[in-house]
Amino acid sequence: MSAPAGRRGRRPGSSADTRLAILESARASFAERGYAGTTIRAVAGAAGVDAALVHHYFGSKDDLFLAALALPVDPRVVLAPALEGGIDGAAERFLRVFLSVWDDPEMQLPLLGLVRSVLDPGGVELLRSGFVPIILLPIGQALRIDHPEHRMPLLASQVIGLIMTRYVIRLEPIASMTADDVVATFAPTLQRYLAGDLPIEGD
Amino acid sequence: MSAPAGRRGRRPGSSADTRLAILESARASFAERGYAGTTIRAVAGAAGVDAALVHHYFGSKDDLFLAALALPVDPRVVLAPALEGGIDGAAERFLRVFLSVWDDPEMQLPLLGLVRSVLDPGGVELLRSGFVPIILLPIGQALRIDHPEHRMPLLASQVIGLIMTRYVIRLEPIASMTADDVVATFAPTLQRYLAGDLPIEGD
DNA sequence: GTCTATAAATCGATAGAC
DNA sequence: GTCTATCGATTTATAGAC
Incomplete structure (x- = not known):
């Protein structure tokens, strides 16, 4: 009712x-x-x-x-399709979902608000102790990559850099790149972080 | 006063x-x-x-x-040696200089202060219209890469992501990686942005 | 001193009464 | 819609074996 x-x-x-x-x-x-x-x-x-x-x-x-963060979307929901299909092409599938959300004008304002709040007091701790274990690591586990606790932060480093340059600083030419060019540019980097050769001890 | x-x-x-x-x-x-x-x-x-x-x-x-930014070092000075020697290994040389500055405890506080000021009003504009043309592009020109105005922002995207994860968020394991591991992890990414295959029109 | 085993406390989560 | 009761898992603290 x-x-x-x-x-x-x-x-x-x-x-x-x-x-x-x-x-x-x-x-x-x-x-x-x-x-x-x-x-x-x-x-x-x-x-x-x-x-x-x-x-x-x-x-x-x-x-x-997630509700407290006021995220305009639930990353676990929108990412779910991208997490199927195995590790091959996972970086590209992830990037296309990422772009579909961040390039949506309606999503940008709340997302940018979140980014800014990261540098507020406690924001960093929130990111480290909240976002990482309940968003980032589950993605890695769903992708069944090895050493997700090592490789997902690497993916995060490039994704954060992409967010900062494309959406916050609006640095050209990244800010105006087509989705296809973003994928062609960054997917190889992300794919290597997910499944490529890296200095990981005990592997 | x-x-x-x-x-x-x-x-x-x-x-x-x-x-x-x-x-x-x-x-x-x-x-x-x-x-x-x-x-x-x-x-x-x-x-x-x-x-x-x-x-x-x-x-x-x-x-x-640069003086107004209160940078603890002049990037043009410390980077000068890394810019010699051509494009081969340029990413690694750049990263080693970068780490020698950012991993220095005395430098971190002023550098982090700068990072935080980026999100202040006007900080983004300052970065786009000041830092990029007088720091980033000259580095690319000194390295004699082609399309520096396209490739250097890509390098910036990963370097910014590295700064955010290693020094601001302090995300493990990136925050505790040795300099050698940072180089082994990120140099291939940066090298590709500097000189690898990318979707660049009119190349 | 170090390690292990176990007890106590706390937390997340669920079922069901009102 | 709200609360009581309780389960199962995790964490913390303590004690004893080696």
Whole structure:
């Protein structure tokens, strides 16, 4: 049953208010204590609700984290098709999904807002303890590459550089390159990071 | 202003005060109007001195820009040896100089300060209109690569990603890699951007 | 001193009552 | 929609064996 549109003045304790209270509490906690440092119980407590409610509204802790980040898309959903098909051509498939999201004008503003927040206090810790283990590593595991904890950060280094040059600094000619040229330019780099020869100990 | 009113050993209008006044005026102008938008005359005027004095203290506009950036080193100086020897191995030579500077603990704080200022208002414009033409392109020209205006930004994209992951986010294992491993990992990428096959029109 | 085993506490997540 | 109860897994702390 969906609520009738146009209804205002919800009573206290209704779903929208509770959901928002949880979300704000989560944002504050993630920003202050990082991903690992925030507990569902603490978020629930700060929002004045029970811990089970957090799961009821947001599912897992990972889902709550993604909701708190205000990502315009769920990377796990849009990337899912690119993760099938094995390691061959994985870099190109990844890049095409990446470009379809970042080149979408509607997505750019919220995404750029996220990028800027990385340099805020706690943003780095959030990236390291939250984004990496719940976004980056699962991608590597889905691709079944070896040493994902070593190779995915390398991929991240070039992707971050691409984000900075193409979307933040808008450095030419990268900023104006067609999607095909971006793929032709960067896919070989990413493919090598995913599956090429690298100095990895104990391999 | 850190100088107390009155005497400091030098009379008012002496070289140290004038130099500093020019430098602060230049910083304000570069930050507000970008590299191309600031003129030596305007900097001099805001500092209350003659334009010729700016050249007397700082040499060229490029030198003034570098001084205003408060770079702990002059990239043109430290990179000079790496630019000799032709294109073979240029990526590795570049990376070794890069690491010798960025891995120096004394350099990191001012360099990281610069990185953070990039996302401030005007910082992006400063990077695009200042850093690129007077730092990045001259490096490419010294290396005598073809299409430096196309290839150097590609190099920049991976170097920026390296800076972000190794020094800003401190993402493992990149943050703890030895210099040799950094070179072995990233030099092939940079070498391809400098001299490898790329989708460049009219080549 | 180092390692291992086990106990205690905490957390994420689910099921079901109201 | 909200909460109680509880499971299973992970982490932390402690104790004992070598």
